[in-house]
Amino acid sequence: MIVSRVAYVNGRYLPLREAVIGIEDRGYQFSDGVYEVVAVMGGRVTDWAPHMDRLDRSLKELRIRPPMSRDALKVVAREVARRNRVMNGMLYIQVTRGVARRDHPFPRQALPSLVMTARSIDFAVVARRAEDGIKVATLPDIRWGRCDIKSVSLLPNVLAKQEARDKGAFEAWLVDSEGYVTEGSSTNAWIVDSEGRLVTRPLNAHILPGVTRLTLMKLAAAEGIPVIERPFSVEEAKKAREAFVSSTTAFLMPVVEIDGAVIANGAPGSVSQRLLFAYRTHMAQEAGLPAPSQAEAASL
Ligand code: PLP
Numbered sequence: 001m002i003v004s005r006v007a008y009v010n011g012r013y014l015p016l017r018e019a020v021i022g023i024e025d026r027g028y029q030f031s032d033g034v035y036e037v038v039a040v041m042g043g044r045v046t047d048w049a050p051h052m053d054r055l056d057r058s059l060k061e062l063r064i065r066p067p068m069s070r071d072a073l074k075v076v077a078r079e080v081a082r083r084n085r086v087m088n089g090m091l092y093i094q095v096t097r098g099v100a101r102r103d104h105p106f107p108r109q110a111l112p113s114l115v116m117t118a119r120s121i122d123f124a125v126v127a128r129r130a131e132d133g134i135k136v137a138t139l140p141d142i143r144w145g146r147c148d149i150k151s152v153s154l155l156p157n158v159l160a161k162q163e164a165r166d167k168g169a170f171e172a173w174l175v176d177s178e179g180y181v182t183e184g185s186s187t188n189a190w191i192v193d194s195e196g197r198l199v200t201r202p203l204n205a206h207i208l209p210g211v212t213r214l215t216l217m218k219l220a221a222a223e224g225i226p227v228i229e230r231p232f233s234v235e236e237a238k239k240a241r242e243a244f245v246s247s248t249t250a251f252l253m254p255v256v257e258i259d260g261a262v263i264a265n266g267a268p269g270s271v272s273q274r275l276l277f278a279y280r281t282h283m284a285q286e287a288g289l290p291a292p293s294q295a296e297a298a299s300l
Contacts, residue, residue, distance in 0.1 A: 003085045004016070005117070005119070006080065006083040006084055007019035007117045008076050008115065009113075009114075010111075013079065013080070019115075024099050024100060026096055026097040026099070026100060026107075027094065027097070027113065027152055028096075030104075031153035032096055032097045033095055033096030033097060033151070033152045034058035034094070034096075034150050034151055034152065035094040036051050037090055037091070037092055038077065038090065038091045038093065038248065039090055039091075039248050039283070040091055041088055041287035041289070042087060042088070042287035042289050043086075043087045044078075044287050045078065045091060048074060054150060055093065055095070055150075056070075058149050061148075062097070062149065062151070064095060064097050065112055066095075066112075067095055067111075067113075077091050077093070080116045081118045084118040085120075086118045088121060089119050089121040090118065090119060090248070091117075091118045092115075092116065093115075094114070094152060096113045097110055097112060098110030098113050126249070126250060126253075129250075130253055130254060130268065130276060132256070132268075133256030133268045134245075134256065135256065135258075136170065136172065136243075136257070137163070137169035137172055137173070137258075138175050138181070139164065139172050139175065140175055141175055141206075142156050145205055146205055147182070147183075148203070148205050148206075150208060157186060160172035160174060160185040171184045171186070171245055171253075172184060173237075175234055176231075179235070180201070180231035180232065180234075181201070181234060181237060183206075183210075187245035188200060188201075188207065188210040188213040188245065188246045188247070189201070189245055190244050190245070191236065191243045191244075192240060192271045194241055196241070197225070197226040197227065198220055198225055198226065198227040198271070199227075199228050199229075199232050200213065201230070201232070202231075203229075212246040212248055212251065212279075216275060216279060219278040219279060220275060223275065223278055225274070234258065238263070240264075241264055241271075242263065242271055243258065251279055251283070252272060252275055254269065254272045254276075280292055
């Protein structure tokens with residue numbers, strides 16, 4: 001059955017083709033807005049609290065008023081997922097400073113614009129990709145100095161992702177001027193060192209504080225896997241025991257090649273697999289589903 005997609009736009013649920021925002025919306029003209037991507041599993045929104053914490057923070061940093069309370073946002077989020085018949089997939093939430101006559105300073109009167117959409121994702125495809133692992137291509141990080149804000153201004157990320165795809169890689173790893181990996185174009189970056197410890201860059205203005213990153217940190221602690229927050233170079237990553245990326249829609253995705261250099265034996269490593277299983281178990285809990293077996297988790 002084909003379900004016509006529905007978007008929530010400033011108080012109304014509309015068929016996608018009728019969903020419109022004013023051409024003077026500051027999100028459109030200045031990228032003056034922020035967003036969140038939340039995974040939907042078993043029809044439920046997952047990791048809602050950390051996503052809302054980050055949304056609140058992004059809005060606060062840009063001095064945009066929250067469009068509604070967290071609880072009200074959750075009601076709309078569930079309704080958007082339901083109306084789009086999304087059992088497994090993603091919810092997109094965007095808040096901009098609103099519509100106002102084009103001028104750089106903040107307008108006095110604009111009401112923030114709130115848009116939500118949802119679409120299905122076949123998580124079995126994601127799971128199959130995780131079995132093989134992905135290739136990444138490194139590229140200079142040319143983004144601005146506030147990458148900790150989840151702003152809709154994603155042009156450098158879009159260009160990097162496309163350049164990586166053109167090179168036959170699935171993700172781009174962005175590299176700072178000193179040769180250290182900041183993060184992926186839409187993921188956080190990790191390696192496993194020779195001692196079996198997880199290494200990922202500490203949080204500061206150069207990277208997005210990933211919700212998946214946060215969850216993986218907690219799960220690693222529970223599993224007794226040490227985590228070190230420090231920058232790592234491209235050279236170190238190429239020689240690492242394992243590497244992976246993390247995001248809301250990719251979960252934990254093993255990296256098996258960096259710029260053509262094969263990582264270890266070219267297959268996802270044991271620490272990555274263990275952590276991915278823990279993550280899938282966490283997601284099943286969030287979805288109110290029974291904890292999966294290893295075999296079931298692989299098809300989540
Ligand atoms: N880094 C960047 C630049 C991103 O765009 C994203 C997600 O879109 C992430 C990291 C991962 O964040 P999360 O785990 O919250 O999805």
